[in-house]
Amino acid sequence: MSELLTGSAGERRLFLGNEAIVRGALEAGVALVTTYPGTPASEIGDRCYGISRQTDLQFEFSTNEKVALEVAAGASACGWRVLCAMKHVGLNVAADALMTLAYVGVKGGMVIVSADDPSLFSSQNEQDNRYYAKLAGLPMLEPATPEEAKAMTLAAFALSEQLKVPVLLRTTTRVNHTRGPVTLGELAARPGPGRFYKDPFHLVMVPAVARQAHVRLLAAQDQARALAETSVFNEISGAGAWGIVTSGVAGTYAADALTELGLTGKVRLLKLGFTHPLPATLLGDFLAQVSKVLVVEELEPYLEDGLKAIAQDRGLSLTIRGKGPGLFSRLYEYHPGLVREVVARFFGVASEAPVPLVPEKILEQPLPDRPPNLCAGCPHRAMYYAVKIALKDLGVEGIFPTDIGCYTLGLLPPLSMADYLICMGSSVSTAAGISLATGQKVVAFIGDSTFFHSGLPALVNAVHHKHDFLLVILDNGTTAMTGHQPHPGVSLMPPGYPGEHVPIVRVVKALGVEQLWVVNPFKYKESLAATKEALTASGIRVLISQAPCHLYAQRLSGKRRTARFQVTKSCGECRDCLDNFGCPAMYLEKGDAGQLQIDQELCSGCAFCVQWCENIRPVGVAGKGKE
Amino acid sequence: MALTQNPEPKTQNPKENLRIFLTGVGGQGTLLASRLLGEAALAAGYNPMVSETHGMAQRGGIVVSTVILGDLQSPLISAGEADIVLGFEALEAFRALDRCHAKTLVIANTATQVPYPVAIGQARYPSVAQMFQRLAAQVGALLAFDAGALAHKSGSPLAVNMVLLGALAATDSLPIPAQDILSVICTRTKEKFLASNLQAFDLGAAAARDPGNWQRR
Numbered sequence: 001m002s003e004l005l006t007g008s009a010g011e012r013r014l015f016l017g018n019e020a021i022v023r024g025a026l027e028a029g030v031a032l033v034t035t036y037p038g039t040p041a042s043e044i045g046d047r048c049y050g051i052s053r054q055t056d057l058q059f060e061f062s063t064n065e066k067v068a069l070e071v072a073a074g075a076s077a078c079g080w081r082v083l084c085a086m087k088h089v090g091l092n093v094a095a096d097a098l099m100t101l102a103y104v105g106v107k108g109g110m111v112i113v114s115a116d117d118p119s120l121f122s123s124q125n126e127q128d129n130r131y132y133a134k135l136a137g138l139p140m141l142e143p144a145t146p147e148e149a150k151a152m153t154l155a156a157f158a159l160s161e162q163l164k165v166p167v168l169l170r171t172t173t174r175v176n177h178t179r180g181p182v183t184l185g186e187l188a189a190r191p192g193p194g195r196f197y198k199d200p201f202h203l204v205m206v207p208a209v210a211r212q213a214h215v216r217l218l219a220a221q222d223q224a225r226a227l228a229e230t231s232v233f234n235e236i237s238g239a240g241a242w243g244i245v246t247s248g249v250a251g252t253y254a255a256d257a258l259t260e261l262g263l264t265g266k267v268r269l270l271k272l273g274f275t276h277p278l279p280a281t282l283l284g285d286f287l288a289q290v291s292k293v294l295v296v297e298e299l300e301p302y303l304e305d306g307l308k309a310i311a312q313d314r315g316l317s318l319t320i321r322g323k324g325p326g327l328f329s330r331l332y333e334y335h336p337g338l339v340r341e342v343v344a345r346f347f348g349v350a351s352e353a354p355v356p357l358v359p360e361k362i363l364e365q366p367l368p369d370r371p372p373n374l375c376a377g378c379p380h381r382a383m384y385y386a387v388k389i390a391l392k393d394l395g396v397e398g399i400f401p402t403d404i405g406c407y408t409l410g411l412l413p414p415l416s417m418a419d420y421l422i423c424m425g426s427s428v429s430t431a432a433g434i435s436l437a438t439g440q441k442v443v444a445f446i447g448d449s450t451f452f453h454s455g456l457p458a459l460v461n462a463v464h465h466k467h468d469f470l471l472v473i474l475d476n477g478t479t480a481m482t483g484h485q486p487h488p489g490v491s492l493m494p495p496g497y498p499g500e501h502v503p504i505v506r507v508v509k510a511l512g513v514e515q516l517w518v519v520n521p522f523k524y525k526e527s528l529a530a531t532k533e534a535l536t537a538s539g540i541r542v543l544i545s546q547a548p549c550h551l552y553a554q555r556l557s558g559k560r561r562t563a564r565f566q567v568t569k570s571c572g573e574c575r576d577c578l579d580n581f582g583c584p585a586m587y588l589e590k591g592d593a594g595q596l597q598i599d600q601e602l603c604s605g606c607a608f609c610v611q612w613c614e615n616i617r618p619v620g621v622a623g624k625g626k627e
Numbered sequence: 628m629a630l631t632q633n634p635e636p637k638t639q640n641p642k643e644n645l646r647i648f649l650t651g652v653g654g655q656g657t658l659l660a661s662r663l664l665g666e667a668a669l670a671a672g673y674n675p676m677v678s679e680t681h682g683m684a685q686r687g688g689i690v691v692s693t694v695i696l697g698d699l700q701s702p703l704i705s706a707g708e709a710d711i712v713l714g715f716e717a718l719e720a721f722r723a724l725d726r727c728h729a730k731t732l733v734i735a736n737t738a739t740q741v742p743y744p745v746a747i748g749q750a751r752y753p754s755v756a757q758m759f760q761r762l763a764a765q766v767g768a769l770l771a772f773d774a775g776a777l778a779h780k781s782g783s784p785l786a787v788n789m790v791l792l793g794a795l796a797a798t799d800s801l802p803i804p805a806q807d808i809l810s811v812i813c814t815r816t817k818e819k820f821l822a823s824n825l826q827a828f829d830l831g832a833a834a835a836r837d838p839g840n841w842q843r844r
């Protein structure tokens with residue numbers, strides 16, 4: 001049984017922020033959770049999927065975030081408590097629904113988790129989604145720790161029902177992926193079937209209805225502001241003539257900085273957890289009591305701008321600073337030492353910052369990087385190789401719009417097969433624009449899950465407008481990058497997964513794609529021949545590369561392939577495999593002048609390289625492999 | 628739940644602050660090690676904060692995690708502020724020198740995992756002996772040994788994390804008794820790995836008791 005379903009009230013557990021959110025939702029009696037997997041929110045879906053197999057919790061990995069939000073909205077309209085989780089950029093996809101759902105409102109409590117990613121650990125941008133709360137006019141809570149994540153999730157459901165609007169729970173990677181003690185409450189039962197009561201003049205957003213709905217939304221915001229004024233999540237600690245206003249995990253760094261600098265008696269700390277609408281009276285009163293204020297918040301000056309506006313309203317002229325030269329940056333994640341330095345500088349106290357040791361200087365030589373790489377046995381690499389060699393044989397340069405998934409690692413040498421990327425699904429549509437503008441040979445790459453997420457409309461567009469490019473769908477049967485979640489086209493799925501299989505081939509054909517190739521990328525001759533045909537044809541063409549994610553297939557089956565391969569002859573000057581393929585199991589003995597070898601522990605036994613290099617041959621199992 | 632209710636009882640921990648930094652390569656079990664330390668600390672009455680790397684970095688990249696004990700709220704460790712470093716791989720242990728201060732205890736695996744740029748001859752893997760010699764000159768103490776070999780010896784090559792936890796527990800630098808860590812290992816590891824994990828833990832503890840593995844300033 002999931003450990004999130006066990007334990008009695010008052011017990012303390014070590015939970016990941018994401019697990020704490022799930023536990024909070026379960027204690028609130030959440031009936032439905034929807035999501036599209038995305039780091040740093042992925043574990044919310046993973047845990048809920050497991051729980052949905054063990055309880056009557058309804059859960060789905062929706063095809064994209066907009067769909068996830070709308071499925072949740074429908075259920076909420078029938079009285080269910082619902083949670084919808086996504087990474088920050090997922091909320092862009094769901095934004096169309098979000099903006100008007102704020103007008104429509106909710107019946108059962110609805111919590112939308114937006115997991116932001118300062119420092120872009122695994123994202124394409126580091127946008128600050130607190131502005132979505134402001135843009136949509138919705139209440140927002142911002143936890144700093146797993147304990148708060150649970151408490152705020154629970155509170156957010158009640159708040160949502162009280163105000164009849166969705167509540168945004170805005171986290172950052174450091175909150176999602178920190179484990180900390182969480183005090184358990186009682187699990188709540190789920191309510192059973194809901195019921196949809198017709199009320200079209202409140203629920204159908206035509207202009208006349210929406211004009212009134214907007215009035216209601218503004219009234220809900222006023223109510224929310226009043227609740228923020230007295231919320232337990234907005235806490236003042238310490239005393240003194242100076243102030244710090246902070247939110248999120250940055251608040252933990254600020255609190256530690258005050259302790260370590262001995263400033264708790266000089267600086268009042270206002271840690272905000274209810275951050276939209278801002279509690280203007282609480283903040284105004286705080287500002288009135290101090291002579292200068294430092295705002296400690298990651299990313300954009302959201303609180304800082306709000307505080308300056310409140311100070312203006314109250315006629316206060318104190319110094320309010322946050323972002324700027326010598327202070328905080330709008331870039332990247334903060335850390336305790338950085339916050340301590342800025343706090344010390346701003347309040348003019350001494351800080352004993354350690355002089356950091358620089359490993360490269362101490363060693364007097366550079367340290368090699370350790371870039372992430374596609375796994376040994378990854379089907380994406382095999383397909384990339386076929387396209388690379390086909391283009392080389394044809395003497396044509398390829399332009400490669402790419403997409404979001406493991407295969408984005410094709411950017412790195414030696415593959416170097418990623419030329420343009422914006423967001424999920426952009427490979428297909430940007431390929432159309434590039435080919436239209438240039439007539440160059442455009443080969444777009446998209447993964448199976450991303451194809452269902454947002455590649456479909458772009459492919460319909462390409463068929464309809466007769467665009468001229470080759471789309472390679474890298475179908476490894478799962479959503480690999482985020483931890484192997486299922487999607488509509490899955491061929492590899494967790495045991496007992498109930499979803500209906502929607503084969504990509506059938507979808508692509510049904511969209512009107514007439515030039516279609518389906519290959520197993522590990523059958524080199526066939527995939528190379530098909531790729532050449534597809535490259536030389538014109539119009540919209542789709543090549544589907546079908547082979548399961550090796551890592552996940554192995555995990556599901558519990559078996560390792562036993563075949564292994566080794567280089568049996570001297571390679572001479574040839575470095576084709578290193579220059580074009582780049583399998584992590586291959587290495588050069590004794591530096592760059594050495595002979596190529598294959599690491600028997602790392603070799604996955606995919607038998608791909610052996611098909612194009614006559615120096616590589618199978619070796620006996622010889623006690624290796626089987627586990 | 629009413630919005631005005633206090634969200635959590637705050638346990639005060641006036642105990643000494645301790646910042647532990649774990650670093651290794653994807654697949655080496657750093658996350659399990661930090662989680663087990665956190666669980667043991669929680670059982671011992673601490674308010675541990677454990678931060679983890681997930682996502683893109685796990686595809687053969689560097690994976691770091693932190694365990695923080697004491698009267699601290701921050702889940703991260705800034706440069707120069709780790710009291711203990713657990714290095715799961717030689718190069719990564721050395722790279723974590725930027726987290727160290729003059730009193731840091733570094734426990735490092737001397738076994739290497741060659742990064743891809745080195746494997747294909749585009750970069751050079753530094754001499755392990757030289758790295759550890761320079762490292763030892765900067766920190767409080769270095770305990771270095773081949774944890775990979777000990778993991779193999781335990782019957783589970785993936786048990787490098789257990790070897791290092793065993794070594795850490797045997798150094799007496801933790802406020803948590805070794806027995807608490809062992810009992811968390813017993814409840815958190817799969818039945819079929821339990822015997823080898825416990826053996827790996829013991830082998831790590833034995834390595835820590837061998838003065839030949841230590842370099843102190």
